[in-house]
Amino acid sequence: MDLAGSINSHASSTADLPAPSASIPRPQASAPAPSPLRVVHDTDGIDLAEAERAAARFLAALGIDTSTESLRGTPGRMARAYAELFSPRPFDLTTFPNDEGYDELVLARSIPVRSVCEHHLLPFTGTAHVGYLPGHRILGLSKLARVVEHFACRPQVQERLTKQVADWLQAHLEPKGVGVVIEAEHSCMTLRGVQATGSSTLTSTLLGTLRHDARSRAEFLSLTGLHS
Numbered sequence: 001m002d003l004a005g006s007i008n009s010h011a012s013s014t015a016d017l018p019a020p021s022a023s024i025p026r027p028q029a030s031a032p033a034p035s036p037l038r039v040v041h042d043t044d045g046i047d048l049a050e051a052e053r054a055a056a057r058f059l060a061a062l063g064i065d066t067s068t069e070s071l072r073g074t075p076g077r078m079a080r081a082y083a084e085l086f087s088p089r090p091f092d093l094t095t096f097p098n099d100e101g102y103d104e105l106v107l108a109r110s111i112p113v114r115s116v117c118e119h120h121l122l123p124f125t126g127t128a129h130v131g132y133l134p135g136h137r138i139l140g141l142s143k144l145a146r147v148v149e150h151f152a153c154r155p156q157v158q159e160r161l162t163k164q165v166a167d168w169l170q171a172h173l174e175p176k177g178v179g180v181v182i183e184a185e186h187s188c189m190t191l192r193g194v195q196a197t198g199s200s201t202l203t204s205t206l207l208g209t210l211r212h213d214a215r216s217r218a219e220f221l222s223l224t225g226l227h228s
């Protein structure tokens with residue numbers, strides 16, 4: 001489930017995105033700093049005991065004997081492993097006033113991505129490059145990686161993951177532009193099935209100035225190493 005909340009409420013919320021109204025307030029001379037948005041993933045739907053029972057039945061149906069000492073704990077480990085993969089860490093979306101009017105690209109490169117493809121429930125891993133052109137506020141740099149983790153920790157397709165990160169930053173930070181590029185290797189495509197070992201998939205979402213202005217777009221793609 002996607003998350004959105006009021007940027008100055010400090011309350012977590014589980015409403016669906018996008019929520020363009022949840023934008024960051026404009027800085028005012030004497031206004032107190034807004035409290036950061038607390039982003040919390042709803043894990044209420046996780047029932048570890050039931051997942052463990054289901055994993056035991058799943059393994060039995062595949063002819064795997066889990067009565068040995070070594071495999072006895074495997075259904076529980078499977079349940080906990082997937083619960084972990086689907087539980088992003090909560091974080092505060094800390095922003096700061098853009099007092100100096102910085103108007104060049106801010107780009108976090110090579111952010112590790114670890115997600116699970118929703119078709120086979122097998123991992124896909126790679127890197128994300130996430131950038132934006134600041135508006136009234138700048139974002140704590142680590143938050144670019146935390147937003148990626150937030151959307152990666154669920155059954156995904158790479159295209160949706162890429163767009164969700166970009167749309168979320170656009171809605172909550174209101175920058176002049178956002179660019180997200182993800183390159184990932186899907187184990188469902190390399191370890192099994194077509195077994196295209198070494199293949200990787202590239203996806204991108206560009207918004208605002210980074211989409212519409214040819215020079216900004218070229219600069220972003222060049223800095224991500226996609227375009228010379």
Ligand SMILES: Nc1nc2c(ncn2[C@@H]2O[C@H](COP(=O)(O)OP(=O)(O)OP(=O)(O)O)[C@@H](O)[C@H]2O)c(=O)[nH]1
Nearest residue numbers: 117118119120156157158159186188189192193194
């Ligand atoms: N577009 C997209 N497809 C994905 C992603 N992750 C996995 N897939 C694909 O999902 C498709 C599911 O196709 P199916 O034909 O239903 O599954 P399958 O019989 O296991 O297909 P093969 O993988 O070709 O053996 C496969 O082509 C996967 O490569 C993703 O992030 N984006």
Ligand SMILES: [Zn+2]
Nearest residue numbers: 117119120188
């Ligand atoms: Zn897959």
